Amino acid sequence: MSRARTARRIAAGAAYGGGGIGLLGAAAVGLVLAEVQLAKRVVGTGQPDPPRADGRYGSEFGGPDARPLRLAMLGDSTAAGLGVHRAGQTPAALLASGLAAVAERPVELRNVALSGAMSDDLDRQVGALLADPSTYAPDVCVIMIGANDVTRRMPPTQSVRLLTTAVRKLRAAGAEVVVGTCPDLGTIEPVYQPLRWVARRVSRQLAAAQTIGVVEQGGRTVSLGDLLGPEFAANPRELFGPDAYHPSAEGYATAAMAVLPTLCASLGLWPESDRLDTTRNEDMLPVAKAASAAVAVAGTEVTAARAPWALLKHRRRRRVASLEPAEVTPAAAQNPSQP
Numbered sequence: 001m002s003r004a005r006t007a008r009r010i011a012a013g014a015a016y017g018g019g020g021i022g023l024l025g026a027a028a029v030g031l032v033l034a035e036v037q038l039a040k041r042v043v044g045t046g047q048p049d050p051p052r053a054d055g056r057y058g059s060e061f062g063g064p065d066a067r068p069l070r071l072a073m074l075g076d077s078t079a080a081g082l083g084v085h086r087a088g089q090t091p092a093a094l095l096a097s098g099l100a101a102v103a104e105r106p107v108e109l110r111n112v113a114l115s116g117a118m119s120d121d122l123d124r125q126v127g128a129l130l131a132d133p134s135t136y137a138p139d140v141c142v143i144m145i146g147a148n149d150v151t152r153r154m155p156p157t158q159s160v161r162l163l164t165t166a167v168r169k170l171r172a173a174g175a176e177v178v179v180g181t182c183p184d185l186g187t188i189e190p191v192y193q194p195l196r197w198v199a200r201r202v203s204r205q206l207a208a209a210q211t212i213g214v215v216e217q218g219g220r221t222v223s224l225g226d227l228l229g230p231e232f233a234a235n236p237r238e239l240f241g242p243d244a245y246h247p248s249a250e251g252y253a254t255a256a257m258a259v260l261p262t263l264c265a266s267l268g269l270w271p272e273s274d275r276l277d278t279t280r281n282e283d284m285l286p287v288a289k290a291a292s293a294a295v296a297v298a299g300t301e302v303t304a305a306r307a308p309w310a311l312l313k314h315r316r317r318r319r320v321a322s323l324e325p326a327e328v329t330p331a332a333a334q335n336p337s338q339p
Contacts, residue, residue: 004292010156010209050080050115053087057107058100068106069267070136071096072175074125074166075144078183079113081252089249094256095142095263102264110136118148119162126166130173138175140266142259143167144224146182146210150203159206164213176266177219180259181207181295184225204295211291211302215310220303222262223294224255258299261315265301272315274303280314 056068073079073092081090088097096109112125122145129138143166149159167177185199204225211221264270276282285293287302290310294300301313 004208004286004288006205006208010160010205050077050082050090051085051087052111053081053090053093053096054110055108057093057096057109058104059106061100061104061106066106068108069099069103069140070108070110070138071099071263072129072138072141073109073111073113073144074122074129074141075113075180076117076146076148077113077115078147078180078252078255079142079144080111080115082115084249084252086249089252091144091252091256091259092142094253095260098256098260099263099267099269102260103267103269110138113144116148117145118152118154119145119159119166120154122162122166126169130169133173137173138170140176140178140263141170142178142180142263144180146203146206147185150182150185150199150206156202156206156209160209160213163210164217167214167217167219171218177214177217178259178262178266179210179214179219179221180224180255181210181221182225183207207295208288208291211294212287215287215291215302215304218304220262220266220301221291221294222259223297223300223302224258225295257317261299261317262301262303262313265303265315270315274311274313276311276313282314283312284309285312286310 058068071092073095077083079091081092084090087093090111092109092111092113096107100107110129112128114121114125117125122143129136129141143163145163146159148154149156163179167179170177182203185203207223207225211223214221261270261272265272265274276284283290283293284305287304287308287310290302290312293312294302297314299314299317301311301315303311303313305311
């Protein structure tokens, strides 16, 4: 079965309450579980909590009374920035500073991502963001989720259903939504065959299904799978952190550079429009085919066009600087996280 058909089946199951799709034969389960236990012993654990990066970025733009853009970050340890030591090195801070520079406007960042989170935590995270719209109503949200769903064997239909529900709630609240889809877990160095092959296959299938669900709710996706594939595989010492599982500061910057153009485009701020550029192999495809194609190319954006079509975009990346927030809100220190 093609990746596009598999992704469509998973997404359809999520929409209509279907069960999980069996991706492994029963005979392989025991071997895979043994490999998982070996990987857990090899991959480092016990990382300190990620630094809190909530606050205002780009305060030099527009003066102290300028209404800031409100950016929210949701998801798991990748969204939280686990493994780096400075707030400015987290992907949320990198995106906030990059968005402020492009918009020439201050950006107020709030990060509710939780290390160790699966997609079933997104409802809590969305609730925390939307609890009091008079105090904080995000203009745009970035979600990075999926890796823990794969490693903890959440049924993919359930994973996609939970994500699309979160996207629908955020869109209903007036926020643009950008989702960095499930990374390619087959790049993790301590993971050996056959788990490496299985992890790559399952994570890419989930990423494609996430894309279908998100786009159908009016969000945009950016493929992180291949980004965390050849680039990370070629430079594991530079792009992975000390635990050989989470990205390093340079790895997070690479991911942020891939997401930033789509983040800005969702707010109408990117110089490139949503028109197709055929010189960059951009295309309009049925959403399932666009989702399948996106997981194979780093930083590929998928956004809705005329149903059931979607745009496949390859936006030019822009380097983002590592900055510290100009100010940190008191609530930042009160938002707990777990390794």
